Amino acid sequence: MHITLDHVSKRFGSLLALDEVSLEIPPGKIVAVLGVNGAGKSTLLRTLGALLVPTAGEVRYDGEKFDRSRIDFRKRLALLPDQPPVTSGQTPISYMAMCLRLWESHRPGIEELALSLLTDFDLLPLAESQFASLSRGQTYKAALAALIASDPELWLLDEPFAAGMDPRGIAALKRYASKRAGRGGTILYTTQIVEIAEQFSDVVCILNRGRVVALEETSQLKRPHDAPGRSLDRLISELSEAGV
Amino acid sequence: MNRTERDFRRSLTRRVRAIVDASPEMRAEWQRRRLSLRRLIIIGGAVAFCALFAILAVPFGIGHGCCIRTLLACLVPAREC
Numbered sequence: 001m002h003i004t005l006d007h008v009s010k011r012f013g014s015l016l017a018l019d020e021v022s023l024e025i026p027p028g029k030i031v032a033v034l035g036v037n038g039a040g041k042s043t044l045l046r047t048l049g050a051l052l053v054p055t056a057g058e059v060r061y062d063g064e065k066f067d068r069s070r071i072d073f074r075k076r077l078a079l080l081p082d083q084p085p086v087t088s089g090q091t092p093i094s095y096m097a098m099c100l101r102l103w104e105s106h107r108p109g110i111e112e113l114a115l116s117l118l119t120d121f122d123l124l125p126l127a128e129s130q131f132a133s134l135s136r137g138q139t140y141k142a143a144l145a146a147l148i149a150s151d152p153e154l155w156l157l158d159e160p161f162a163a164g165m166d167p168r169g170i171a172a173l174k175r176y177a178s179k180r181a182g183r184g185g186t187i188l189y190t191t192q193i194v195e196i197a198e199q200f201s202d203v204v205c206i207l208n209r210g211r212v213v214a215l216e217e218t219s220q221l222k223r224p225h226d227a228p229g230r231s232l233d234r235l236i237s238e239l240s241e242a243g244v
Numbered sequence: 245m246n247r248t249e250r251d252f253r254r255s256l257t258r259r260v261r262a263i264v265d266a267s268p269e270m271r272a273e274w275q276r277r278r279l280s281l282r283r284l285i286i287i288g289g290a291v292a293f294c295a296l297f298a299i300l301a302v303p304f305g306i307g308h309g310c311c312i313r314t315l316l317a318c319l320v321p322a323r324e325c
Contacts, residue, residue, distance in 0.1 A: 093256055101249045114256055115263070125273035127260045133277060 001027055001061050001076060001153045001186055003048070008057035010043050010210075017043040019210035020057070025203065027153075030177060030187045032197035032218075034236070035207035041190035042081075044207065045156045048188065049079030061154075075103055077154035082163055084143030088132035092123050092142035095131075096149055103150035110149065117145040120172040137164030144169075148176050155180065157189040161196050174200055194233050206235065 003025040010018040017040045025031055035041050046052040048059060050068045059066045061073050068074075078099075086095055096114060100106050118124050121141040131139050140163040147155065160173060177187045181202070191197055197204050197218070204221055206214040214235060221235065264270040 093253055093260065097249045097253045097256070100252065101246060106248050106252065111252070111256055111259065114252075115259060118260065119263075124260055125264055125270040126277070127264075128257065128274075129277050 002063065003154070003186065003188075004058075004060040004063070005048075006058045006060065008047060008054045008059060010040075010047055010052060011055040017210050018047065018054070021207075021210070021212050022057075023205065023212055023215050025186060025188070027184045027186055028181050029202045030181050030200065031189070031203045031205055032201035033188065033190045033205045033207060034192070034194065034197045035190075036192065038209075039207040040210040041207055042158050043210075045079060045158050045188065045190060048154075049077060049156050050074055051079065076152055077156060078103070078147045078150060078152040079156040080140075080143055080147055080158065080160070082140075082159040084139055086131045086139060086143060088130060090131055091129060092118065092127050092131075092134075092145065095142060096146040099146040099150045103152065105150045114145075114149050117148055117172075117176075120175075121145050121169050122166070135164065137166060137169065141165055141169045141172075144173060148180075151180075153185050155185065155187045155189075157187070159191060160189050161191055161193055194236060 003023075005021050005023050008018055008021045009016065019040075021040075021044065033041050033044060043052060047054055050066065050070075053068065061070075061076075064070075064073075066073050090098070096117075100110065118127055121144070123138070123142055123145060126134060126138060126142075131142070134142065140160070144157075144160070144165075155177065161170060165173070177200075181187055198221070201218045204214065204216055204218050205212060264274050
């Protein structure tokens with residue numbers, strides 16, 4: 001899915017959370033959206049997921065204007081907030097079944113995939129436990145497994161690496177995300193951890209005070225310090241010092 | 245819940261249980277969680293019973309000196325309280 005943001009702004013009262021954001025993301029990329037607290041990362045993700053309506057500007061998917069009424073596009077994406085939208089009485093299995101129905105993703109081999117996901121995310125003994133009895137990390141892993149099973153083209157993950165997942169869950173996320181990107185999917189996640197963005201992304205988008213201050217291939221940013229490219233750490237420091 | 249969803253849930257649950265049963269560690273974890281759920285049900289049942297008793301006590305005029313026999317009598321409408 002080709003993503004285009006054309007001068008997108010989002011205002012909450014006097015707060016301008018997104019300020020004329022314009023960017024293009026081709027399919028098959030893993031994009032890390034980096035920024036400090038309040039930079040507009042979650043607002044950007046929610047706007048892309050149609051949870052928020054832009055105050056100005058336009059979001060386009062594959063060249064077509066996207067808004068909340070476009071169910072066809074909404075079925076091709078999934079947004080996972082840092083607090084997954086599960087109810088306490090649901091179980092990982094029932095939640096996954098519900099997501100598969102909502103995304104109309106029942107297909108041959110889905111049970112095998114579901115079992116692999118439950119195994120890889122270490123959820124098998126918890127598969128019938130209610131979310132009320134699961135930890136935050138376990139709940140996030142279950143919601144993530146359901147998202148992966150639903151197989152949307154665009155994954156919008158809000159702070160997945162700060163959602164309490166264990167190393168096994170993080171490794172599984174990276175593996176499945178890389179596979180999906182290899183099949184033309186787009187993975188867009190927010191993070192504040194520079195090392196993760198450096199290691200696990202094709203493109204890094206840096207937001208500051210609602211503006212995109214950098215959108216570069218990660219390989220460019222990882223060049224040696226004396227080369228024209230800059231390290232992410234240095235870039236973030238420069239931005240902080242400049243007060244951009 | 246439509247049929248596909250229900251079938252998927254049932255089938256996946258069956259397969260998960262088979263895998264869990266085959267692994268002693270996973271089975272222990274699953275049973276531990278099941279026990280805590282059972283404990284929750286017992287406590288919930290006790291609270292519901294007390295609440296029912298409190299609700300019934302007012303219209304039937306049961307005082308502090310009531311006993312189980314009185315309570316049972318109240319729960320059976322044919323008998324006088």
